[in-house]
Amino acid sequence: MGDSNDIEFCKVVKRYGSVTAVDGLNFAVRRGSFHAFLGGSGCGKTTTLRMIAGFEQPSEGHVLLAGRNVAGVPAFQRPVNMVFQHYALFPHMTVSENIAYGLRYRTPRIDTRQQRRLADEALEMVRLSGFGSRRPSELSGGQQQRVALARALVNKPTVLLLDEPLAALDRKLRKEMQSELLRLQREVGITFVLVTHDQEEALSMSDSISVMRDGTIVQTATPEQLYETPASRYVADFIGESNVIEGTVSAVSASVVSLRTAEGLQLNCPPTPSGQALTVNAPGCIAVRPEAIDIRAAGSTLARDVRLDGQVEDRIYLGNTTEYRVRTQPFGILCVRVPRQQETQPLEHGAPVQVGWDQASGLAMTF
Template identity: 75%
Template sequence: MNDHSPSDIEFCNVIKCYGDIQAVGSLNFAVKRGSFHSFLGGSGCGKTTTLRMIAGFEQPTRGEVKLAGKSVAGVPAYQRPVNMVFQHYALFPHLTVAQNIAYGLRYRTPRPDKHTQLRLADEALEMVRLSGFGQRKPSELSGGQQQRVALARALVNKPTVLLLDEPLAALDRKLRKEMQSELLRLQREVGITFVLVTHDQEEALSMSDSISVMRDGAIIQTATPEQLYEAPATRYVADFIGEANLFDGTVRRLQGNSVVLRTAQGLELTSPLTPTGQSLSADALGCIAVRPELVSIAAGEATMAREVTLQGCVEDRIYLGNSTEYRVRTQAFGLVCVRVPRQQDHGANAFEHGAAVRVGWDHANGLAMAL
C-alpha cells in the first residue's frame, strides 16, 4: 500500500496475550481506506483475535490500534465506528426483519424516531435486495436471506469499517459463491472498508484487494491475491494459497536472478527467484514450487519439449468438472500433481489409474523461496 494512502485500520506493534499464551505478536499493518482486506489462515493462527481487537471485544496487551487515524485504546466496542457480521447471524427470532435491522439505531446519538428507523431499515433492505421482506420473521427466511439481513443490520449504521467473521461458512457452495459476489457489489456501492476473516483461500482470493496470511499469531505475508499466488514469500504461503508441487532442498548456487537447488534425492532444479526469495544464499535451505496447471503430462513413450521431465505412473485421477487432476508417482520426486483443462483431457489424452506417463515443466514455471 502506498504510504500516503489514508488507512482506516492500523496496528502498531500489537501483542495480545491470554495469561502466558501469546495469541498474536508484534502485528504491524495498515488497511487502506475503502478496500476489501482479508485475514487468511488455519485455525488458531490469530486471525479472529485480530478481528476482535479491531472491534473492541478484546484490548491489546501491548501496542496501539488506530481506526480512521485515531487511537481506540480503551474505547469499548459500542463506541467504535465498526460493525460486525458473525458466522452465526444472531438475529432476534421474535422481531421482524425490519425490527432486527433497526435495532442498532436505538443506540445512536441522537436517536432517530421510529419512523426514521423503519425508513432506514427499508433502505438497508433495498441495498441487500430484500425489499418487501421487512415484516417477515427470521425463521421465514432461507440461510442466504438471513445472511443478507445480518449484512443490512451491520450497514444501516453506516460504519467506517465492516468486520466479517467467516460469515459464509454455514452456506452451501453455490450460495456461498452468490454471496461472495453480493459482498463485492455491496462493498463497491457503499465504499466502506470491509475486513474478512476466513480459512477459505478461494473465498479470500476471489473477493480481496489485499490479504494477510497468518500463522502462529504472526503475519507471514500481506499482498494482493495475484502476488500471493505468483510470488509467495515462503513455502507455507505457497502451500496454503492454491495447490503447489513443493521441492525442498539446499541452494547450490545463485545464477543471476535464478537459483539452483539440490533436492534430497540428489537432483538439481533451476528456478527464478521470487521477489521475496532474494534472501536465499548458497547452502541455505530453500524450496521450489511449481503450480499444477503449469505441469504438462503425456504418455510415457512420448517426447516432451520441457526443461524438466520425469517418468512416472498415474496414482490418482480426480475429475473436477472444469479440469482433471492427476497425481503422478515419480521415482525422482515422489508425487507430482498435474491439472489439465477439461478440453484437453479426453479420448487419447486421458490417462487412467496405473498408466505410464511423463510429466514436465520449464525452469521459468518454478518459484524459488525460503522455507
C-alpha cells in the same frame, strides 16, 4: 501509515496469560478496500478482528481507526460493525426490527419513523425489499445473511468486519453471496475486513490479503501476488496447491537459484521476489503449481526443461479440469492439473506417463 488508511496496527501484541495469540502486528488497511485475514485455526486472525471491533484490547501496541487511537474505547463507541458467522439475529423480532435495533441507541436519538425508513433502505440495498415483516425463521440461510449485512450497514460504519460470514452456507449459495458482498462493498464504498480459513473465498473477494501463522503476518499482498509469487513454502501451500521439492541451495544469482535435491538432481528456477533471500548451502525448496506441469503418455515427446517418468496413481475429474496424481521416482507424488479442453486422451490409473515443466514455472524459496 497515514490519512488514507482506515485501520492501522502498530506493534500490536495480544496475550492471554502465558499464551501469545498475536505477536507484534504491523499493518494498514487502505480506506475503501476489501481486506482479508487468511490462516488456519489458532493463527490469530479472529483475535485481530476482535481487537479492531473493540471486543479485545491489545496487551501492547496501538490500534488506530480512521487515524484515531482507540485504546480503551469500547466496541459500541467505535465506528465499526460486525457480521458474525451465525448472524446472531433476534428470533422474536421481525426483519425490520432486527435491522433497526442498533438505530435505537444512536445519539442523537432517531425517531421510530426514521428508523423504519432507514431499515427499508437497508433492505433494498441487500435486495430484500418487502421482507421487513417476516421473522428470521421464515428466511433461508442466504436471506438471513443478507439481513445480518443490512443490520450492520444501516449504521453506516467506517469499517465492516466479517467473521467467516459464509461458512454456514452451501457451496453454490456461498458463491452467490460472495458476489453480493463484492457488489455491496463497491456500492457503499466502506472498508470491508474479512476473516476466513477458505483461501478461495479470500482470493475471489479481496483487494489485499494478510496470510497469518502463529500470531504473525507472514505475507500481505494482492491475491495475484500471493498466488504467483508466494514468499515462503507456507504461503505456497496455503494459497492454492503447490508441488514442493526440497533440497540444498548450491548457487544463487539475481535471476536463478540452483537447488540440489537429496537424490542428486540439480534444478534451476528464479527466486521468489517476495520472500527471504536464499543463501548457498542453506536448505530451500522449489514450488511448482499443478497447472504449470505438462503430462503425456509414455513415449510422447515432451519439450520441457525438467522431464520425469512416472505412473498415474489417481485421475480425478473436476468438471473444468482433470487432476492427476503421478508417482515419480525422485519426488514421489506430483499433482498435475489439465484443462478439460486440452485433455485429448484421458490417462487411466497405472498408465506410464512423462511429466515436465519449464525452469521459469517454478519459484525457489525458504521454508
